[in-house]
Amino acid sequence: MEFMVSIEIRTPADLDPERLAALQAAETVRARELVEQGTLRRIWRIPGRRANISLYEAPDATALHAALSSLPLFPFMDIGVQALAVHPVEQQPAEVAAAS
Amino acid sequence: MEFMVSIEIRTPADLDPERLAALQAAETVRARELVEQGTLRRIWRIPGRRANISLYEAPDATALHAALSSLPLFPFMDIGVQALAVHPVEQQPAEVAAAS
Amino acid sequence: MEFMVSIEIRTPADLDPERLAALQAAETVRARELVEQGTLRRIWRIPGRRANISLYEAPDATALHAALSSLPLFPFMDIGVQALAVHPVEQQPAEVAAAS
Amino acid sequence: MEFMVSIEIRTPADLDPERLAALQAAETVRARELVEQGTLRRIWRIPGRRANISLYEAPDATALHAALSSLPLFPFMDIGVQALAVHPVEQQPAEVAAAS
Amino acid sequence: MEFMVSIEIRTPADLDPERLAALQAAETVRARELVEQGTLRRIWRIPGRRANISLYEAPDATALHAALSSLPLFPFMDIGVQALAVHPVEQQPAEVAAAS
């Protein structure tokens, strides 16, 4: 099942710059692991913001939460999740007939 | 997987009263079928409104959409869906240990 | 009477980690007591957030407030409460006849 | 238990004026019955709007919904309900001691 | 003239606990004085929140502001005020005739 995930990153202004740099490096490593596992399928940056939209694949919302909360910057993220259903345009013809 | 579903019903003011009564009767029949299937687990009325909050169980968002769109009043519904994750308070002790 | 309760947890970024861990452990203990008393009937996590939706049973809003404010993390919670009415789909047939 | 109820009345622009007048007369009759029963304790008009704020007393949200949906203009109302808890300033001293 | 007043209390997380306790005790004393003067006619707690809805009686908005800003917790309050008009259901029959 796919989920569209919107993430704003709000690190506090007084966060130690070295700790922030370390967190960001760890964040990129963990994000790439999620890409390799097939959990994080796409990620786009919102221009002008410390924010992104991501497409996740997870068995259910509990597994999605586990993936999101494994991100090193998770404590500083404001996250919105939209569960996605398959759209008929992407369904195979046989599926469309069955669903209609 | 569970979903919390918020539904507002907005039938047009000029809907034929007999057709509305027939739709409402069919709606109750279909809702009870979803209860018996284990898809619709709880339903509460929002006091003062033609609205409800419902707890659905479905394999994924595609199956949830199929259940919701099978309701006779679906064309007149404004629906919001919140995917739900398991909360640690409801997990078995072994699960909590595994997730922490 | 049932209430749907939405809770966001906003502990300050500079909260002492040991105090936070102690608060979270006490929170779980108190939540399980409320479950055993029949006050907290269900609880779900909002994926991606430090937030939950809970179903409470309480005689009235005053008793509900007492239950919520007994939670150790209450000072850090942003809480919304929705009073719930019985929905006809869950009523017994005799009740439906009486209410219609 | 008390509830604060916000009501906006939105009768359609093309409603027959005689039917509207009859509905409004019946609304006043029913509102006064609710006052006499002790269900509708106070009602105020929002200046400039076809709207009011009302204070209801009802055993629970199901009984409140029954009272609200008994109003002749109910099909044209947009209603919001806020469940109210007792405030310590209005409690008897003994209650305050017990609750603190 | 009556006003419906919504108050959220937002004391900072690092407020000295003794000062907070002193402010809350002084708040209750002042609130009871306003009750005795007939200025604060009713007060309800919003369940789950450090918030209340109150019914004030004051000659005008300037006098209302003086009453609200006399509360010891006023610097920590986020306040909304709704001016209230008399509703015909509460008017005497003679008034209704004159107003219609």
Added chain:
Amino acid sequence: MEFMVSIEIRTPADLDPERLAALQAAETVRARELVEQGTLRRIWRIPGRRANISLYEAPDATALHAALSSLPLFPFMDIGVQALAVHPVEQQPAEVAAAS
């Protein structure tokens, strides 16, 4: 007592043009009467909208509602009212001393 009043006018698209013109002419006449009575003290147009902001003087919210609902276009208005308190900058020096 003064009130700031925001008015949006929403006449239906299918309103008979002659009736609309008659309503608008009557609206101007009634507005000028309110100006002459000292009830409507200022009125500004919101550029680009069929909307205005107005400054009313009325003894209380009940009298304000009577003035607003006397406007011929009242059934088509969406109105917001803000009760206004005197600001110290406009008070006489003696008043400031008394209020501080």
Added chain:
Amino acid sequence: MEFMVSIEIRTPADLDPERLAALQAAETVRARELVEQGTLRRIWRIPGRRANISLYEAPDATALHAALSSLPLFPFMDIGVQALAVHPVEQQPAEVAAAS
């Protein structure tokens, strides 16, 4: 040209009380200068809030910004500006004819 200006004042909770008192005194002095210049034509307090609505007269938005940013509390203000057009009810008859 006139502008309706809404101002919320949000001084930080930990601002030095003496500095705050000095800022407020300087604010009143500057506001009265703007009144004398004809720039600040009216000012009302929002009851219950550290907020006001003001009516400014300025040649354009650049001059308005210069006036607002000359206020000593400007760094702590959250300001909204609404440009105002002349309303036909306040126009001279000749202007109304020309504009229609």
Added chain:
Amino acid sequence: MEFMVSIEIRTPADLDPERLAALQAAETVRARELVEQGTLRRIWRIPGRRANISLYEAPDATALHAALSSLPLFPFMDIGVQALAVHPVEQQPAEVAAAS
């Protein structure tokens, strides 16, 4: 003085297609006249919407309203206006010195 103007066009679904086409043709003619007069300086389409953002130059909000309400589709427009001040980056060096 410049204004940023946001326009949504909401023609009713049952508007006669010929009348709509005539209105749109007249709209383009009038918009080009405003361009030639120097009143409408730029106009952009919001992708995916029947909406635009426009940059207007007008002596004041009253003249701006006259320009906007001269558009043939004005009765079907939902318009928002933002008054604009000169930004220091666009000021001449001498102006910056004078304004600082």
Added chain:
Amino acid sequence: MEFMVSIEIRTPADLDPERLAALQAAETVRARELVEQGTLRRIWRIPGRRANISLYEAPDATALHAALSSLPLFPFMDIGVQALAVHPVEQQPAEVAAAS
């Protein structure tokens, strides 16, 4: 360049069912053409709603508008567009070095 596009479909309640069916069939045909052109890269259904989220690839916002307005149901769509930037997690290592 990629765009995330949110679409709500709001066909009027009184639309002729045959015309609606024809529009929906044409919509699917056109959507599949956009898929084949590489313009519409992904499309998901929002569960419970007549709504979707889509990922488009277009040279710029003008080309995106042309694609969206070529959809047969476009007159009944409420569309929001979010321009997307490349996220470093999806960049090639050389690009990341160049951008940092």
Added chain:
Amino acid sequence: MEFMVSIEIRTPADLDPERLAALQAAETVRARELVEQGTLRRIWRIPGRRANISLYEAPDATALHAALSSLPLFPFMDIGVQALAVHPVEQQPAEVAAAS
């Protein structure tokens, strides 16, 4: 491609005044460079706010993000971006014919 960019600047209240002044000077220098490159085409101040609306020209959203994040005050900015399509009123006649 053009983008309309809305920027609010929120420097923390306790930012060192010298560092703030240095950042603002560097901001002006960088903004003028973007003007000279043709990236920042117009910039307007929102009166009463530390905010601006800007018109950017960039090949795509990735390049726009690079330009915005090159601004020295970027860490303190809350930025919204609206992708802009060409409006027919600004198209050449040949383009209009091709697009219709």
